[in-house]
Amino acid sequence: METGKTTKTVQVPHLYRLVLVLITLVVVAQLVQRIRLSRKRTAYARAAGALPAKVYPQRERILGWDLFKENITSLKAHTFLADQYGRFQRMGVNTFEVTALGRTIHTTIEPENLKTIQAVDFKKWGLGERRKIAFRPLLGHGIFTEDGAPWAHSREMLRPNFARTQIGDLPTFEKHVQHLVAAVPHDNSTVDLSELFFRLTMDSATEFLFGESTESLTNNSHEGFAESFTRGQDFIANASRWGAWAKLFPANKQFKHDQKFVHDFVDYYVEKGLAKRDQLLKEKSNAEKPGRYVFIDELVRQTTDPIAIRSELLNILLAGRDTTASLLTNVWHILSTRPDIWSRLQTEIATLDGEIPTFEGLKNLKYLKALLNESLRLHPVVPGNAREAYEDTVLPVGGGPDGRAPLFIKKGSSVGWSVYTMHRRKDYFGEDAEEFKPERWLDDPETGKKGLRPGWEYLPFNGGARICLGQQFALTEASYTTVRLCQAFGGIESRDSRPWTEGLTLTCVNLHGARVALTPVEG
Ligand code: HEM
Ligand SMILES: *[C@@H]1O[C@H](CO)[C@@H](O)[C@H](O)[C@H]1NC(C)=O
Ligand SMILES: *[C@@H]1O[C@H](CO)[C@@H](O)[C@H](O)[C@H]1NC(C)=O
Ligand SMILES: *[C@@H]1O[C@H](CO)[C@@H](O)[C@H](O)[C@H]1NC(C)=O
Ligand SMILES: *[C@@H]1O[C@H](CO)[C@@H](O)[C@H](O)[C@H]1NC(C)=O
Ligand SMILES: *[C@@H]1O[C@H](CO)[C@@H](O)[C@H](O)[C@H]1NC(C)=O
Secondary structure: OHHHHHHHHHHHHHHHHHHHHHHHHHHHHHHHHHHHHHHHHHHHHHHOOOOOOEEOOOOOOOOOHHHHHHHHHHHHHOOHHHHHHHHHHHHOOOEEEEEEOOEEEEEEOOHHHHHHHHHHOHHHEEOOHHHHHHHHHHHOOOOOOOOHHHHHHHHHHHHHHHHHHOOOOHHHHHHHHHHHHHHOOOOOOOEEHHHHHHHHHHHHHHHHHHOOOOOOOOOHHHHHHHHHHHHHHHHHHHHHHOHHHHHHOOOOHHHHHHHHHHHHHHHHHHHHHHHOHHHHHHOOOOOOOOOOOOHHHHHHHHOOOHHHHHHHHHHHHHHHHHHHHHHHHHHHHHHHHOHHHHHHHHHHHHOOOOOOOOHHHHHOOHHHHHHHHHHHHHOOOOOEEEEEEOOOEEEEEEEOOOOOEEEEEOOOOEEEEEHHHHOOOHHHHOOOOOOOOHHHHOOOOOOOOOOOOOOOOOOOOOOHHHOOOOHHHHHHHHHHHHHHHHHHEEEEEEOOOOOOOEEEOOOEEEOOOOEEEEEEOOO
């Protein structure tokens, strides 16, 4: 008994000491490692000539709570993009550092930096956890939610389909546009074209992706899918705003219902597609034969994984539906408020003599193209974006008091950019950068002045490795729709005097839509 007691009292301090020594060792080892890493980083940054960026003044730089509250206020006031623009103007530089929800991040509007992130060094950059965590419950694993090898695999699988179908399927567009024209009141009453454009792009996207259209412009019985998809998308957009905190927003009952509805809806088409796989494999790709091109058939040729097919289809639907509808809404809002632009566009479209445009014919409509370019410049529908550094790296500019020195970015840190603000840079777009002027894109035969041919300072579709796959599809759909509406209606009147206002969800569209009255062409 006695001996047992003594050994116990001796052993306990022994154990304590051992644990203490171990803890100290771990702490020291970590400290040494940190110091080494920090030295390595300093040396790396110095060798690259990097300097720290200007720091945005914040009352408190641990959480950066003030900026977060400012952002919420701006979002509610629909001035988020304009306020961000204001910050760049006040800072007097094109790159600066902020503390956002406890993380140090950099914000930039430098074309050189965006070229480095998106093209030159794209392998060093990724989406970060934010988009992945928030988007996957609805979209699964697809091109929009992946990085690295899985992304490359998706892109490789999807890209050829886009390349072959980039001209779009004009006869199918025509059918949907006729539904659109029929849905516009012909009696001088007010219509919000925005609502119709969102139906149009849903109808054409589902037809192109699934082989069957929701026909929401003519038939109310399919509305469930569009509603569930829109609400689900809204939910994941909200979640993604909370960054790494998105986990605090678990799926609610409504979201679970929408998620199931959307998945079941698409699975029906996936099953149908897989059932005719053998037959599809025997046929030529339907891109090579005339007639309708159906995306799902191409995917079924390439994989038998039903979840992968469903996910890719939903990723493309998300990428392509609201974006194109938002562009059309912004364009028609401008048309209703600018008689000069309306009449010049009508004059150009009159050269078609009322004929349905061909793909070549659309290409020749230079003013229309300039109008779309200008809309995407001042009202970019994807107005900002961000990437996370997957290793220590250096951006070409943004460091030092004038922002001309290279800038070191450490692994795990995010860089955000504002396309909205960059598209307003006077050093690139001129003193009149804030004015809506389609002419700036056109050569002027009188003065010999060349139209704008911007590089990385104009990024409505991103650039480099992850450049939008649907750019041609979107521009064709928006041009075709605009031409056919102009051919059906000779007069336009705005029914809403409020100026263009930020309606920011995953994309950006005029909050007040495009409320107009259209006058049919006689005869
Ligand atoms: C005006 C219309 C559109 C705009 C402004 C637009 C813009 C963009 C932008 C900025 C990105 C890059 C997103 C990022 O990497 O964070 C993107 C990616 C993408 N877009 Fe579009 N888009 C439009 C229409 C479409 C359409 C109609 C489709 C398909 C039919 C489409 C398919 C895609 C796909 C698949 C990606 C992902 C590419 C990748 O990550 O490799 N887009 N788009
Ligand atoms: C607030 O907005 C700025 C852009 O103006 C952005 O860089 C920053 O990440 C946002 N911060 C938070 C906490 O959301
Ligand atoms: C349409 O209605 C407005 C008044 O709301 C009127 O000023 C305009 O003349 C009408 N246009 C046509 C073509 O009837
Ligand atoms: C509308 O859709 C329903 C459900 O698919 C279908 O049964 C019905 O025939 C459609 N109506 C029209 C007018 O196309
Ligand atoms: C997303 O957030 C907005 C603004 O806070 C809110 O009005 C909307 O209901 C939310 N949507 C969903 C689906 O949670
Ligand atoms: C529109 O912008 C694109 C991209 O910069 C450019 O290639 C094209 O020439 C422009 N077209 C017109 C007519 O402005």
